Amino acid sequence: MASTDTGPSNIQAARKPTAAEKKERRAEKLAKHREKVEESIKVLGEYAELRKKIQGDTVNLKEGDGFLTVLEQVNGLHTRVTIPKEQLKDGEVFHMLSEKAVEIVQEKVGGEKHRNPLDLIRGLRAQYVASGDAQEDGASIAEAFNWMAFARDIAQYFKHAPGLSCMLGPMDAAPKVRKQIVRQKKQPLEKLVAAKEVDAVPEEQEEVIRNMYEMMGALDSKESKAANVLQCIINHRSFSQTIENLFALSFLVRDGRVTVTRAENGQGYTVTALGKADMHERKKGKERSQCILSLDMRDWEDYCTRVHPGSCLMSHRPPAYIAGAPRTPHTGERGPESSRARKQKRKAVTEPSTEEELEPTEVEEEEAKAAALARMKGKKKARIQD
Secondary structure (H helix, E strand, O other): OOOOOOOOOOOOOOOOOOHHHHHHHHHHHHHHHHHHHHHHHHHHHHHHHHHHHHHOOOOOOOOOOHHHHHHHHHHHHHOOOOOHHHHHHHHHHHHHHHHHHHHHHHHHHOOOOOOOHHHHHHHHHHHHEOOOOHHHHHHHOHHHEOHHHHHHHHHHHOOOOOOOOOOOOOOOOOOOOOOOOOOOOOOOOOOOOOOOOOOOOOOOOOHHHHHHHHHHHHHHHOOOOEEEHHHHHOOOOOHHHHHHHHHHHHHHHHOOOEEEEEOOOOOOEEEEEOOHHHHHHHHOOOOOOOOOOOOOHHHHHHHHOOOOHHHOOOOOOOOOOOOOOOOOOOOOOOOOOOHHHHHHHHHHHHOOOOHHHHHHHHHHHHHHHHHHHHHHHHHHHHHHHO
16 A cells, blocks of 8 residues: 655644743843833933023023034934923923024014014015915915915925825715604503402412412401411421412512511511501501522421411312322322312311211212223223224
8 A cells, every 4th residue: 555645744833932931022021111211211311401501501502503503402302202201392392492593583683673474474475476466465365375386385394294095086975865763653541440359269260369368368267367477387288288378478478468577475477467458558658578488398397396287277278180190199198089079078168067978979989989990991801802
């Protein structure tokens, strides 16, 4: 088999600098910065000396080449300016030198008539206005002054500024037209309809609402209309129903129908039912407050030992049946009851029932179970024969 040699790779992986190289680079940057700072200090010091020379009498600017010597120093120092602070000092020194030059000229002219800015304007009109009366036309007609010729003559005194122009003519693209915002008119609000208060809760409503009414009725049935919080929520046979009772109590507190206060003896809390008048008074000017409770199996077992089952207000409810789930009773609970048995229990609350009335119900349940088992056995046999 022939082997192919691709040769050395031209791609070199980027090598990370070592700690020594990083340290060397930092040292170089620091040295350059120090050089810039030292140079700036020197430039500012030289500007300060020039300022003293111009203001004082150490240099006679009026005789000999003293003025030109200082002007050359200022121009040479201007080439070393790099930062804004140095530019400021350069402008101040040049301004002072200009004022000294004006004083020197005025002293040399003596008693003769001094020139003023108006004389400069008259001279410019005489040179760049080509009409018959240059002064009058230059003052009244703006187009009479030849600005192009004036610009060509003074352009040599300005530094050249490089630039770049890419536009050959006016753009053909039209500006975008801003879209107008059309606001929809607000529809008038319909008449407010107040909800009707419902005293009776039908059986189709949620389980939590039924639990709320049951707890409220149990509190109203007591003479003091109050009970311990554990008596309202604890169910010794079911931890899940204890949680449901706690939810029902929280909703009653939210609606302002009951209050939870500290017991007088300082042990535990008391739940008190409120009437409609008390509910409206407590809602006026009262701020809402919330609290978070944690309740697990260990707490539930501990609370069950602190309250007697007979003193609990909430009754035990049969577990809900879920389609497809096995109908097995929970630990410490009975299995799901038939609808007929639940009706018998409802009757037992309002009318006392005898043992003779309950016996046919249990017999019918046994017969229904036996019939169901027989049907299941018949189906299995039919499948085996098929």
